[in-house]
Amino acid sequence: MTSPLRLAILGCGTVGSEVVRLLHEQSADLAARIGAPLEIAGIAVRRLGRDRGNLPVAPELFTTDALGLIKRDDVDVVVEVVGGIEPARSWLVDALRAGKSVVTANKALLAEDGAALHDAAADGGADLYYEAAVAGAIPLLRPLRESLHGDRINRVTGIVNGTTNFILSAMDATGAGFAEALEEATELGYAEADPTADVEGFDAAAKAAILASLAFHTRVGAADVYREGITEVTAADVASAKAMGCTIKLLCIAARGADATGRESVSVRVHPAMIPLGHPLASVGDAYNAVFVEAEAAGPLMFYGRGAGGAATASAVLGDVVAVGRNRLAGVRAPSESAYADLAVRPMGEALTRYHVSLDVADKPGVLAAVAGVFARHDVSIATVRQAPAGTESAGRGADAVLVIVTHTAPDAALAATVEDLRGLDAVRSIASVLRVEGGE
Structure with a gap:
């Protein structure tokens, strides 16, 4: 054993306290894996007097001076x-x-300005690890960052937010509306008091940016990600999905492909979508996460597990700490950022997808022909049409009937323009819902 590796821990909330606990409980094993013991140099917190239970740490290690702690000469690694x-x-x-290595779980910062962190790591010759930033304990980022670097990844599709997955799973299982399912998620502790970041897709969009950056060797930021949340998903949408043999999930989708000029580019988006029950992600329920990676040589790969929670996230943090410690003892650095491809990010309008459109219409001759004509004008092919009479769960109030149309794959801009033109048809009373459909074609 050599001299201890000393850690500055920034934050001691749900995750930070679990990191401290595991450092104490597994100290011997961690030291054996690294080749040096780990010691906590200090823990930066907002309030010194807060009750933190029975954490196995001396009170004098707590400080409110995070910057002072970071700058101490005896600190080797910063855990944020x-x-x-x-x-x-x-x-x-x-x-x-x-020159101090960093382990962080900060997905928002990595998606907003990961470039600044990578550049600073290169300047200081330090390691930057962030496995815990996406999908909690699931070993996902390091396979993308290292294991799959000999392959070409074409697409990454994932469920990366446990709160929204719990809500949508509850709606599917019970027939509840969004508000009722959100209330249950809050009561069970899956949703924050302010769930905006989750239900509006901000959390998933940050993770999508990180995944796309690693998969496609391109710097992708949160502003590059198209985002829609799940607040507009209704019980009727869930029922319609079931009728099609589908379920609804909030998906992050990052795909490599050609842009309008034929140049290679990437598309990155987060939105609710219907997926067939046979899709690998369809059975991912409760608050679990899963990511489906499609690589040319390796083929389809599935990563699944708990995507959140103090213990799960702390597990990923400590895995990074072990990697950082081994690198420091060996006098080496982790693989640096790989952004050589520098691909452009396609606008959402160029993304290829399918639409499920539910229209409240007058029940009279010629309606279907008029609706089909709008799709044809935008060069959008219809895959299926289903008509439900008034009074069914999917029919809107005041409608004579509802038309449920599923398209073939088309550019999102053409699909969106079709929906907008449908609003102007006299026979269309209202557009009850619009959802994208992924997989199955």
Whole structure:
């Protein structure tokens, strides 16, 4: 054994406290795996007097001076589990430039300005690890970052937010509406008091940016990701999906392909979508996460497990700490950022997808022909049409009947323009819902 590897831990909430607990409980094993013991140099917190239970740590290790802790000469590694953009960005950039390796779970910061962190790591010759930023304990980012670097990844499709997956799974299982399912998720602790980041797709979009950056060797930021949440998904949508042999999931989709000029580019998006029950992601229920990777040589790969929670996320953090510790003892660095491809990000309008459109219409001759004509004008091919009479669950109030149309694959811009033109048809009373359909074609 050599001298201890000393850690500065920024944050001691749900994840930080689990990191501290596991460092204590598994100290001997961690030391054996690294080749040196781990010691906590200090823990930066917002409030010193907060009750943190029976954490096995001396009270004098707590401090409110995060920057002072980072700058101490006896700190080797900075573990950041505070979250947010600032002051976390400034702290981590300072640490990396000073040659101190960083382990972070901060998906928002990585998606907003990961470039600054990678550049600072290169300047300081330090490691930057962030396995815990996406999908909790699931070993996902390192396979993308290292194991699959000998392959070409064409598509990554994932369920990366446990809160929304719980809500949609509950709606599917019970027939409840969004509000009722969200209330249950809140009561069970799956949803925050303010669930906006989850239900509006911001959390998933940040993770999608990180996944796309690694998969396609291209810097992708949160602003590059098209985003829709699940707040407009209704019980009628869920029932319609069931009738099609589908279920609804909030998906992050990152795909490589050609843009309108034929140049290779990437598309990155987050939105609710219907997927067939036979799809590998369809059976992922409750608050679990799963990511489906499609690679040319390796073929389809599935990563599945708990995507959130203090213990699960702390597990990923400590895995990174072990990797950082081994690198420091060996005098080497982790593989640096790979952004050589520098592919453009296609606008959402060029993304290829399918639509499920539910129309409240007058029940009279010529309606279907008029509706089909709108699709034809935008060069959108219809795959299936189903008509439900008034009074069924899928029919809207005041409608004579409802038409449920599923398209073949087309550019999203053409599909969106079709829906907009349908609003102007006299026979269309309203557009009850529009959902994308992924897989199965």
